[in-house]
Each structure stands twice: as structure tokens, then as C-alpha cells.
Amino acid sequence: MQSGSVTTPFGRRSMTLGMLASQYMSREIEPETSADKWKLFRALCEAKPKLGISERALSVMSALLSFYPETTLSEENGLIVFPSNMQLSLRAHGMAEATLRRHIAALVDAGLLARRDSPNGKRYARKYGDGAIVEAYGFSLAPLLSRAREIEQIAADVEMERQQLRRLRERLTICRRDISKLIDVALEEGVNGNWDAIHQHYRRLVVAIPRVATAATLTTILEEMEMLREEISNLLELRVKMDILSANHDQIERHKQNSESESLIELEPSSRKEQGEKSRQTIEPQREPMKVFPLNMVLRACPTISDYGPGGAVARPRDLMQAAVVVSSMLCVSPSAYQGACEVMGPENASAVMACILERAGHIKSPGGYLRDLTSRAERGEFSLGPMLMALLRARGGSDRLAS
Incomplete structure (x- = not known):
């Protein structure tokens, strides 16, 4: 541990509390404390933004470290370097x-360097006859060594922030690419939505990204952009589901038509067993398709559904299916339950x-369980949509009557 009285600068240079703090910290260095000077310098370069020192000041520190004869900084080897201004300028x-001089003063003010001035302000070392240094005057690297762990921790924090910033930028790049291409496909396919407003919102977010951004700034923009991507994805998913439902409906209709045409073909049974099976099949009642009610009647009975249509309105049967x-x-009805209802009742x-x-x-x-129950009843021919609509109309005070 260093000892000795406080040293003050030579000439007209004034003493500061920062200089005193550096000297007091230097006295608290444990004897076994050491650090590889170039590893510590690399950590100092990483920690530069947090320590408030410039690249030119780091150049001066690198030059000073080059005058230290050992690779390892320790009190055992002494911590004073004493190059002349000419030698220091060259390195x-x-x-x-x-x-x-200006950058040396910046290093002193930052608490990374301390002056140890001689009586006449010159830098030199007094040695024994065997070459061992008795007294040295110049610049003390003790403040740098005393803050070695602090500097390494700051450097680790800066590196962590840099990695976080890189990950945020990568996520932001992917999100921007996704939004741009999803908007393109929505416009090409004519998907319902206010795409002009969505694109303008996207452009505002892109313009808000600063050239030199912090992790906090990018996190805020990324969260909003990911929400926008989710909104676009939901609109496209809705369109895909509607296309699937429409395709299934067409397939069901074709199946019905094919079944009807095949029923016209009379086949001669080849045995009594087949004759009996055919007789039983003809006796079983065939379920008639459910009647489709006018859209305006459905909307009078159930006006709330309009809020979930494209643009907040239902103007045609396809809009009603999309809102459904x-x-x-929203009501947590499973896709299989709704698909089953479409197959039995029709979309x-x-x-x-x-x-x-x-509406109710x-x-x-349990809306999902209720829908499955209605589907089962419709499959057995025990459910009709008319009474349900009429009940809702009466509840709303309407006077609509079911057309025959």
C-alpha cells in the first residue's frame, strides 16, 4: 500500500479535489494488486463512453503505458513513468x-492519472549505483491500477449494452421487412383494411428511428412496430380463414350436386340382401338443408355483429361471415366447432x-359448447334458425314475421 504525503502540482497549476481523490485512491491499493497493462488499456477503450474521455486522451495514455517497462502494472515494479515531452509526443x-498537455490534464481530471512533480517541474528518476530507482518524478499510473476492477466492470457493461443494441437492431430490421412485405401482399390481394393509415403509421415509426439510438429508444419503437405487425397479421389471417371457409362451402355444394346426380341413376340390386339394404335406405328420412334468412333480418335481430365487420359494417353476406x-x-369458440357448424348449417x-x-x-x-349443441340438433333436423331470430326481434320490440 502506498504511503506518503499529498503532492501538489508544480508552477501555476492549481490543486483540485479530483487530484486529491486520485492520490487518496492510490494509497488504498493492496500490495498484491496487479493488472496486465494492455488488457486494462483495452478495457479502458471499451469504457471510454462512460468515463468521458476522448480518443486523443487514450492515445496519450497508450503512450504513457509504453514507457512502463513491465507488462504487469504493480506497486512492486513502481508506478511512475517519467518521459520528456518530446519523447511522449513522438509516441x-x-x-x-x-x-x-490538454489531454494529460483530461486524464488527471478523469481520475486515471496523477502528477508527481519534482521541485523544478522536471521528470526524472534518481537511481542507486546498481540501477534501482530510489525516487521518481513524472506521472503516476497508480490511479489507473486502483480503478482496474471498476474499469473492467464498466467495459463489460458497455459490451453488454452494445450486444443488446445489436439484437434490437436485428429484430427491428426483421420487423420492418415483415411489415413492408405483408402490406404489399395485402394490397395485391385486396384484403379489407385501412392500408393507407397503416402504411403511414409504419413510415412514422421508421422516421422516428434515430441514427445514433439507445437501447431504450429502440425498445420503445420496436414494441410499437411489433404491435403493428401483429395487427396486419391478424387482418391477413382473417382473410385466409374466410378463403378456407368459402372453399369448404363450395366443396360442400359440389358434393350435394354430385350426390343428387348420382341418386338419379337406378342400379339393379343383385341379391335380396342388397334389395333389403336399399329398402331401409329409402325409408330413412333425408335432412333438408336449412333455410337461409335475409341479411337485413339477421342484422335487425343482431345489430352488434356489424361492429366486427370490415370497416365496422356488414353490407353483404361475405362481410357477415368475416365478422363471424x-x-x-373473441368468444373462444374453437375453429373445429365453427367449422362443424358451417358444414352442417352452411356458412x-x-x-x-x-x-x-x-347478441346473447x-x-x-360456454359459447363454444352452445354452438356444438346447436350443430348437433341441426344435424338431427331439430334446430331452425327462424325462431331464434324472431325471439331476438321480439326482444328488441320489432314486428318482423317469418316469411313462408
């Missing part, structure tokens, strides 16, 4: 003497049933 890549998909998801009636369920959602404990 600092020809830095002008006035600039050199949104409502089924138009299934969407109308979802509108009725939404506060009185239905």
Missing part, C-alpha cells in the same frame, strides 16, 4: 505539445348463429 504520433370468424375467436346460417350468440353472450356460459 503519441507526433501530437503537438499544447494538445498533449372474428366473433368466434351463411353458421355466421347468423354466431351473430345470435354474440352475457347469458351464455
Whole structure:
């Protein structure tokens, strides 16, 4: 541990509390404390933004460290270097003497260097006959060694922040790419949505990204951009579900048509067993397709469904089906339950049933279970949509009557 009285600068240079703090910290260095000078210098370069020192000041520190004869900084080897201004200027890549003094002062103020001035202000060392140094005057590297652990920790924090910033920028780049391409496909496919407003929102977020950004700034922008991407993805997912429902509906209709055409073909049974099976099949009653009710009647009975249509309105049967998909998801109705309803009732009636369920959602404990029950009843020919619509119309004070 260093000892000795406080040293003050030579000439007109004034003493500061920062200089005193550096000297007091230097006295508290444990005897076994040591550090590789160049590893410590690299950590100092990493920690530069947090320590408030410039690249030119680091050049001066590198030059000073080059005058230290050992690779390891320790009190055992002494911590004073005493180059002349000319020698120091040469190792600092020809830095002008006035600039050199200014950056030395910055290192002293930053608590990384201390002056140990001789009586006449010159830098030199007094040695024994065997070459061992008795007394040295110049610059003390003790403050740098005393803050070695602090500097290494600051450098680790700066590196962690840099990695976090890089990850945020990577996520932001991917998110920007996703949004741009999703908007393109939405416009190409004519997906319903206010795409002009969405694109303008996206451009505002892009413009808000600063050239030199902090992790906090990028996190805020990224969160908002990811929310926008989620909104766009939901609109596209809705369109995909509607296309699947439409395709299934067309397939069901084709299947019905094929079944009807095949039923016209009379086949001669080849045995009594086959004759008996055919007789039983003809006796079984065939379920008739459910009647499709007018859209305006459904909307009078269930006006709430309009809020979930494209642009907050339902103007045609396709809009009603699109709104029903949104409502089924909102009411936690499983896709399989809604798909089953579409297959049994038809997409138009299934969407109308979802509108009725939404209208009475506060009185239905399990919308998904209720829909499955209605689907089973419809499959057995025990459910009709008309009475349900009429009940809702009467509850709203309407006077609509079911057309025959």
C-alpha cells in the first residue's frame, strides 16, 4: 500500500479535489494488486463512453503505458513513468505539445492519472549505483491500477449494452421487412383494411428511428412496430380463414350436386340382401338443408355483429361471415366447432348463429359448447334458425314475421 504525503502540482497549476481523490485512491491499493497493462488499456477503450474521455486522451495514455517497462502494472515494479515531452509526443504520433498537455490534464481530471512533480517541474528518476530507482518524478499510473476492477466492470457493461443494441437492431430490421412485405401482399390481394393509415403509421415509426439510438429508444419503437405487425397479421389471417371457409362451402355444394346426380341413376340390386339394404335406405328420412334468412333480418335481430365487420359494417353476406370468424375467436369458440357448424348449417346460417350468440353472450356460459349443441340438433333436423331470430326481434320490440 502506498504511503506518503499529498503532492501538489508544480508552477501555476492549481490543486483540485479530483487530484486529491486520485492520490487518496492510490494509497488504498493492496500490495498484491496487479493488472496486465494492455488488457486494462483495452478495457479502458471499451469504457471510454462512460468515463468521458476522448480518443486523443487514450492515445496519450497508450503512450504513457509504453514507457512502463513491465507488462504487469504493480506497486512492486513502481508506478511512475517519467518521459520528456518530446519523447511522449513522438509516441503519441507526433501530437503537438499544447494538445498533449490538454489531454494529460483530461486524464488527471478523469481520475486515471496523477502528477508527481519534482521541485523544478522536471521528470526524472534518481537511481542507486546498481540501477534501482530510489525516487521518481513524472506521472503516476497508480490511479489507473486502483480503478482496474471498476474499469473492467464498466467495459463489460458497455459490451453488454452494445450486444443488446445489436439484437434490437436485428429484430427491428426483421420487423420492418415483415411489415413492408405483408402490406404489399395485402394490397395485391385486396384484403379489407385501412392500408393507407397503416402504411403511414409504419413510415412514422421508421422516421422516428434515430441514427445514433439507445437501447431504450429502440425498445420503445420496436414494441410499437411489433404491435403493428401483429395487427396486419391478424387482418391477413382473417382473410385466409374466410378463403378456407368459402372453399369448404363450395366443396360442400359440389358434393350435394354430385350426390343428387348420382341418386338419379337406378342400379339393379343383385341379391335380396342388397334389395333389403336399399329398402331401409329409402325409408330413412333425408335432412333438408336449412333455410337461409335475409341479411337485413339477421342484422335487425343482431345489430352488434356489424361492429366486427370490415370497416365496422356488414353490407353483404361475405362481410357477415368475416365478422363471424372474428366473433368466434373473441368468444373462444374453437375453429373445429365453427367449422362443424358451417358444414352442417352452411356458412351463411353458421355466421347468423354466431351473430345470435354474440347478441346473447352475457347469458351464455360456454359459447363454444352452445354452438356444438346447436350443430348437433341441426344435424338431427331439430334446430331452425327462424325462431331464434324472431325471439331476438321480439326482444328488441320489432314486428318482423317469418316469411313462408
